[in-house]
Amino acid sequence: MFFHKIDQELSLKLIELKDAERVFQLTEESRAYLKNWLPWLDSTTSVEDTKGFIQMVLKQYAENKGVTTVISFQGEIVGVASYNSIDWTNKIAYIGYWLGEAYQGKGIITRVSKALTDYALRELDLNKVEIRAAVGNDKSWGVPTRLGFQEEGVIRQAEWLYDHYVDHVVYGMLASEWNK
Template identity: 70%
Template sequence: MFVHKIDEEVSLKLIELKDAERIFELTNNSREYLREWLPWLDTVTKIEDTKDYIKLSLKGFAENKSLNTVILFNGEIVGVADYHTINWSHKFAYIGYWLGEKYQGKGIMTKVAKALTDYAFNELKLNRVEIRVAVENKKSRAIPERLGFVNEGRIRQAEWLYDHYVDHIVYGMLAEDWNKK
């Protein structure tokens, strides 16, 4: 099983079906907060929806196409972070993440994004990592900016968010630039 210790407080663990109850609880408790930027909240209304997501995640992992992890903070699940897609032909991955509302502002997600980026380059031997973020999502945009990702441009109307489109900023990092740091 995939487990990646980041520091004494934060680690990542491959998502498992036994995590469904906690992930659903975390989603439910942060629903209004998360809904501002995540388009899937209305499709997760019962624990079975979370279980279906986990099964799909595990299938992607088994097929070597993605890696979905839970974020552990002092041993407690506080969010999810993943490589949405791992493209082995072109050697790149997309990182995605969300954190329960009460765990914001502790530096957790910056540590997680840094660890996933480092793992992608140094363990998986990928060449490129992308993080795509809604233009107005300043908290989420601060993460790749803090880590030195390059703002590579804006994708207009990249995502339908309940009743409107949002533009995304594409942040990219190359292995050669990451490893120079």
């Protein structure tokens, strides 16, 4: 079971089926906000949909292909953060995250991303961490920028977002840079 304490008020733990109701509630509370940047809101309309997602990512975890966690802030689940995938051949982890709207602006995602980057590069002995964010999603791309990630380029029309494509900016951090 994956558990990582970041600081006195923040920790990550492997998502479990028992978290489905809270994660779905958080999704519902922040649906309009999250829909600006996340493509899965229309297909997540019940706790059962959230349970299906959790089952999928637990299978991914069991196969050592990714880790999806709930973000606990002051003892309450406030979002989800993950290694969406881990490419063991090329030693790259791809970080993804979302946070309930009420918890924005507290530095949570920056601290979570720093901890996930550090864990990937030091504990998992990976060579690179990538974070991708849609062009225009200033809050999301601010995270890797604050952590010193390098902007590596833009992937045009990388994601279909309900009725239009969005470009993604790719940010990367190499182990050799992080250890400095």
